[in-house]
Structures are given as structure tokens and as C-alpha cells.
Amino acid sequence: MIEDPPLVTLRRSQHRPSADRIAALTGVPTGHVADAMDGRGSFDAAIKACFPDQAHFCGVAITCHAGPADNLAVMAALAVLSPGDVIVAGTDGYKATAVVGDLVLGMAKNSGAVGFVTDGCVRDLPGIRGVGLPCLAAGVTPNSPVRNGPGTVGLPVVVGGVAVETGDVIVADADGAVVVPFALIDHVIARVAEIAKAEAAFEAKVKAGLRVPDFVTALYDSGRVREI
Numbered sequence: 001m002i003e004d005p006p007l008v009t010l011r012r013s014q015h016r017p018s019a020d021r022i023a024a025l026t027g028v029p030t031g032h033v034a035d036a037m038d039g040r041g042s043f044d045a046a047i048k049a050c051f052p053d054q055a056h057f058c059g060v061a062i063t064c065h066a067g068p069a070d071n072l073a074v075m076a077a078l079a080v081l082s083p084g085d086v087i088v089a090g091t092d093g094y095k096a097t098a099v100v101g102d103l104v105l106g107m108a109k110n111s112g113a114v115g116f117v118t119d120g121c122v123r124d125l126p127g128i129r130g131v132g133l134p135c136l137a138a139g140v141t142p143n144s145p146v147r148n149g150p151g152t153v154g155l156p157v158v159v160g161g162v163a164v165e166t167g168d169v170i171v172a173d174a175d176g177a178v179v180v181p182f183a184l185i186d187h188v189i190a191r192v193a194e195i196a197k198a199e200a201a202f203e204a205k206v207k208a209g210l211r212v213p214d215f216v217t218a219l220y221d222s223g224r225v226r227e228i
Contacts (some may be wrong), residue, residue, distance in 0.1 A: 013062070021185050036187070036195060039164065052174040088117045089119075100150070102128045
């Protein structure tokens with residue numbers, strides 16, 4: 001590279017889901033949301049809430065790519081947060097240093113953020129609990145990052161194996177978090193209602209004593225099982 005890159009490359013939000021759409025996905029189990037997208041969409045299983053009782057949120061992604069051992073992009077994202085946002089911070093999966101601690105999350109909460117997700121690590125767990133902002137991370141370490149850049153804010157990132165763009169919806173609970181692409185929001189809202197109804201019917205059967213699903217019974221009756 002002939003010239004050093006800018007410290008931060010910023011693209012401001014191009015679209016934002018309506019409040020009604022966010023409300024329609026708030027409180028929906030992440031499993032239902034993933035099922036509405038054919039069983040996919042969740043971050044890597046290692047990315048979990050620091051505290052399961054502080055895991056639930058639904059908000060609008062604002063993406064940043066900090067890279068390994070750096071958090072300048074996360075700090076830059078604080079300046080463009082809107083109420084209801086979720087900071088999604090990519091670190092390329094780097095785990096030797098934390099990307100944020102309680103003070104950064106406290107500033108994010110002061111700006112109206114409803115959650116934070118990273119494929120890296122965090123630190124200051126007692127302080128994070130005190131802040132109360134739901135935080136999902138791939139690990140915890142006391143080591144601290146630097147603020148040198150380069151980084152990006154508002155550009156597409158890949159975090160935990162999932163592509164995320166600013167304006168996507170992030171739904172989280174104790175199971176993890178799922179990304180709903182902006183273009184699929186209405187489709188997912190329509191499907192989760194159907195999925196909830198089907199889940200409730202199946203649950204009622206299990207509570208009533210169901211031992212084997214109907215499709216398994218049909219499989220054995222189909223003549224397509226070979227017993228050896």
C-alpha cells in the first residue's frame with residue numbers, strides 16, 4: 001500500500017427499519033426468527049451473552065470493523081448511534097485483547113444503544129453487569145486494545161460467520177443472536193407468526209403425552225426403513 005489508509009472510513013445509515021417492524025420482532029424467540037429464515041442467520045455459537053439475564057434485545061445494527069487488537073472504529077461508532085441501535089463490532093475473531101469494557105458500553109447505552117455484539121472479547125464483567133446493556137461476545141480477557149485504526153463504521157462486516165449490514169435487525173436472547181437482513185424483515189415478521197402457532201400446537205401435544213412425532217411414525221409405516 002503506497003499511502004496509509006484513513007483512520008476511519010464511515011458510511012452513514014442508508015435505511016432504517018420502522019418502529020413497527022422492530023416492535024413486531026421484539027420478544028420473538030431467536031429460534032423462531034432463525035426458523036423463519038430456513039434455519040439460519042445466527043452468529044457463531046461461541047458468541048453468547050455475558051449474562052443470560054441481560055441477553056434480550058431487538059434493535060437496528062450499526063456495523064463497525066475494528067480489526068485485531070484495536071477499537072478505534074467502535075469508539076467512532078459511538079458518535080453516530082441512534083436510539084435503538086445495536087453495535088455489531090467485527091474483530092476478525094481476534095481474542096488476545098478485549099474490544100470494549102464497561103466504560104465504552106456505558107457510553108453506548110447513554111446514546112440509546114440496546115445491545116452490543118462482537119466476535120472478539122470484552123472485559124470488566126462486573127462493570128458490564130452494572131451498565132446493564134446486553135453484551136454478546138466470544139470471550140472475556142483483561143487485555144486491552146489500542147486505538148490506532150484503520151477501521152470502518154457503517155460498512156458491511158462479517159461477524160461470527162454472518163454477513164451484517166447497517167440497517168439489519170438483530171434479535172437476541174439467552175440462546176444467542178440472529179441477524180435479519182433489511183430486505184427480509186417483512187418476510188420474517190410474517191413467518192414468525194406462523195411458526196409460533198405451529199410451535200404452540202406441537203408443544204401442546206408433547207405436554208399431553210406425545211412420545212413420537214407423527215412424521216417418524218409415518219416413516220416406519222412407509223416401508224423405507226431397513227432393519228438389520
